[in-house]
Amino acid sequence: MVNSDAVTASSPTAAPPETAAIDVAHLVKLYKTTRAVDGVTFRIGPGSITGLLGGNGAGKTTTIAMIMGLVLPTSGRIQVLGHPMPEASAEVLGRMNFESPYVDMPMRLTVRQNLTIFGRLYAVENLRERIEQLAADLDLNDFLDRANGKLSAGQKTRVALAKALINQPELLLLDEPTASLDPDTADWVRQHLANYRKTHNATILLASHNMLEVERLCDRVIIMKRGRIEDDDSPDQIMARYNRATLEEVFLDVARGRVAEGAP
Numbered sequence: 167m168v169n170s171d172a173v174t175a176s177s178p179t180a181a182p183p184e185t186a187a188i189d190v191a192h193l194v195k196l197y198k199t200t201r202a203v204d205g206v207t208f209r210i211g212p213g214s215i216t217g218l219l220g221g222n223g224a225g226k227t228t229t230i231a232m233i234m235g236l237v238l239p240t241s242g243r244i245q246v247l248g249h250p251m252p253e254a255s256a257e258v259l260g261r262m263n264f265e266s267p268y269v270d271m272p273m274r275l276t277v278r279q280n281l282t283i284f285g286r287l288y289a290v291e292n293l294r295e296r297i298e299q300l301a302a303d304l305d306l307n308d309f310l311d312r313a314n315g316k317l318s319a320g321q322k323t324r325v326a327l328a329k330a331l332i333n334q335p336e337l338l339l340l341d342e343p344t345a346s347l348d349p350d351t352a353d354w355v356r357q358h359l360a361n362y363r364k365t366h367n368a369t370i371l372l373a374s375h376n377m378l379e380v381e382r383l384c385d386r387v388i389i390m391k392r393g394r395i396e397d398d399d400s401p402d403q404i405m406a407r408y409n410r411a412t413l414e415e416v417f418l419d420v421a422r423g424r425v426a427e428g429a430p
């Protein structure tokens with residue numbers, strides 16, 4: 167159960183710009199005997215890009231799903247844009263959005279129809295123009311009137327990103343945003359996300375298996391292993407601590423149980 171008293175008790179009286187975009191404390195999710203998330207605490211400032219790294223089953227998707235309010239935590243508390251989740255989801259959901267390759271959009275509807283439905287759900291103003299803008303930005307025009315089910319995996323990923331940006335969210339949660347994209351398109355999507363963050367002062371939390379992506383895009387990296395946070399710092403600091411030149415090498419160290427220098 168989410169402890170809303172704890173939220174009230176620890177809420178800072180600071181001015182809104184200092185309110186964390188995401189603030190989670192002692193988050194736990196149990197699936198029967200599996201501790202998918204096992205006591206996770208972090209705070210993410212507005213306007214930052216944070217990467218969630220970890221091997222298969224580390225708890226990244228579950229963490230993101232709880233922040234979105236899609237999965238209820240077993241215990242712990244979550245605040246998003248200064249509001250407790252999932253209690254205040256009505257106030258918050260319109261200001262955030264997410265993308266996951268595991269959540270498909272209706273297959274028979276065209277890309278334009280799908281974006282129209284999501285745009286209406288988010289009460290987007292001037293929706294037709296917004297869809298045209300996204301189609302131009304994300305290069306969707308060649309298949310805007312094709313059924314979603316007839317797109318390639320990479321095209322679907324771009325459509326999913328358009329859906330995630332339709333309401334110009336302040337907070338964007340991305341689960342492997344460049345999965346199944348070719349290197350050129352993936353690089354271009356990363357550039358788009360970096361620009362979006364800059365122009366909208368948006369906060370982005372992304373789960374990724376692409377270490378280079380995280381190195382290039384993220385100010386901060388949270389490494390998860392078996393539902394817990396194993397490390398949390400800037401990519402440079404983490405690489406320095408493990409005495410490694412790339413995050414990929416750090417990832418292998420963590421996966422194989424090697425310990426960082428100076429670790430407790």
Ligand SMILES: Nc1ncnc2c1ncn2[C@@H]1O[C@H](COP(=O)(O)OP(=O)(O)OP(=O)(O)O)[C@@H](O)[C@H]1O
Binds near residue numbers: 197200201222223225
């Ligand atoms: N709905 C569910 N029911 C039961 N167990 C689940 C469920 N969802 C996730 N799990 C389990 O919780 C753990 C964490 O899964 P999660 O999907 O959060 O990991 P992940 O870090 O996103 O992994 P991946 O990189 O493979 O996507 C895994 O052991 C998984 O099997």
